[in-house]
Amino acid sequence: MYFDEAPKSRLEDLYDFEEQVRELRTSIRRRNRLIVLLGLRRTGKTSLLLSCLNAEKVPYLLLDGRVFAGRQVITREELLRQLESSLNEALSRAGFARRFLGALRGLRGVELSLPHLRVSLGWAPPSRVADPLEVIKALARRGRLILAIDEAQEFGKLAGYDLTGPLAHLYDYVPNVQVIVTGSKVGLLRDFLGEENPRAPLYGRFRVEIELPHLGEREAREFLERGAEQAGLRIPPDLQEEVLREMDGIIGWLTFFGARCRAAGRADEQVLRRVVEEGARMAAEEFQNFLVGREAAARRYRILVRRLSEPARWREVKEAVERAEGRGVPGKAVSTLLQKLIDAGFVRRVEEEYRLADPMLRRASLMGLI
Ligand SMILES: Nc1ncnc2c1ncn2[C@@H]1O[C@H](COP(=O)(O)OP(=O)(O)OP(=O)(O)O)[C@@H](O)[C@H]1O
Ligand SMILES: [Mg+2]
Structure with missing residues (x-):
């Protein structure tokens, strides 16, 4: 179903982007060590990432930088909280729980609750603080692992902890780990990855770049038509043209419109006006x-x-x-x-x-x- 606002997590729900899906899946299979997904806001990065990760069935941890978008600094505790919830999420996905729990046993700052399949990471100094790098290395000792970092540039705001140092270490010494980063703030992501800074930890490491474009007009129209059909909606031709003009091929805004139409049970001018108003407020807030x-x-x-x-x-x-x-x-x-x-x-x-x-x-x- 296209007209569902949550990022897509299954290839069946993904419209098109065949080339990008192929590139990402191939890079995962080839074990490319650093993969970068670039695209402006709402172009479908998270959807592409989740759908391919789930399809490839390699265990992964997903850190989400997006939650820190409005912040000036992030603390190390917050990084550990993110890592902790990504571990717990990974444990709740079928298949890898035993491997993960086995690998984490005995690590400094890591507490396991076996009956509940939960992990908690300590952050109180001095002795119980978990080390993110050690956690990832321990998991990778038992097999492949993908570390996916959504909106990675936001982790550049970590106070007193440079995440790119550990990422470079993983790149150089831990072949079982693949890192996939996404970013909608393309210039900031390039800065975070130190592409032009020879002193940056990740400088000069080979990376595969995959870019998500805006939909062309023909594709945007097809997306709306198929989405409407799946949802049993009829979008009158005039309205459809207006939506296409207004949303400029951005799949996230087209989806937002479709989802609101589904909720309203109709597609008309009034729904579009409300969507545009709300969309404008969201963009202003960003x-x-x-x-x-x-x-x-x-x-x-x-x-x-x-x-x-x-x-x-x-x-x-x-x-x-x-x-x-x-x-x-x-x-x-x-x-x-x-x-x-x-x-x-x-x-x-x-x-x-x-x-x-x-x-x-x-x-x-x-x-x-x-
Ligand atoms: N290929 C696709 N097929 C169907 N729906 C999609 C597709 N790509 C994205 N969407 C929808 O568009 C919206 C934005 O997608 P997503 O969150 O994946 O984009 P993003 O680039 O990560 O956005 P952001 O910059 O906000 O993080 C979501 O509602 C998602 O369900
Ligand atoms: Mg996203």
Whole structure:
């Protein structure tokens, strides 16, 4: 069923992306050590990841960076909590519980509750603190393991603990472990992985990159039609065209619309208006999260996003800032801020023009939410 909002976790529920599915499954089978899934927000990264992981039947741990999107720093305790819940989730999936429990027995800071098949990781210093790297190495001693890190760039905010050091160690010394990372903030993910920084722990390690594109118009239409058919909905042709214009090939927004239609039991203009309003609020909140810790430049970022609700060239963006501030602004300052918005996945550059990557952020801007 396409029109279900939760990330898909089975290949049967996944629309298309055949090429990406093939690439990811092949990379898993070939035991590529570092696999990177890139795509703007709501392009289906988590769905692709979960569906392929489940199809390949290799035990995995899934860390979710997304929950930290609105945060400036994360503590080591929070990392351990994430690891703990990923372990418990892995234990609840069939097949690997014995292997996992056997591997974890006796590790520092790890407590097992055998009757309930649960693990808890200690975090209170000095002696009972579990070491994430030791936990993963112990599991890998008994066989293959995939460490999947969704929205991995968020773990760059860990205070006093650099996760990329242990990841580089796993890459170099623990061949049983494959690491798969995803990120919607593509520039930030590249920074986290240290692609251009020779001193970064993961610098220079070979990685397979898989990119998730927006759907083309034909595919987006097909997705809506098939989704509607599965859900027993009829989307009138005019409305369908409007949805396609509004959602700009982003599978997550198309799904959101479809799911709301299912809930309402009908597809009409009113449902679309509500979806767009809610989508705009969500996009505005994501942008708000981005501004956390960037308060000094927040006003300028807002000016940029408002201006980019229509595509604009660099000069036009600069003029918009100058007009809003009533004075000249150095070009370098504008370029830096634009680049940060691109790195965080809010803005795309298409040839000489800059534009908002997410049509709902554009809506948010037009609604005065930015
Ligand atoms: N191939 C697909 N077929 C059907 N539905 C999909 C597909 N890909 C994504 N979706 C749906 O689109 C929405 C967004 O998907 P998902 O969460 O996987 O994307 P994402 O790129 O991880 O998003 P985010 O950037 O928000 O983390 C979800 O509701 C999901 O069910
Ligand atoms: Mg995701």
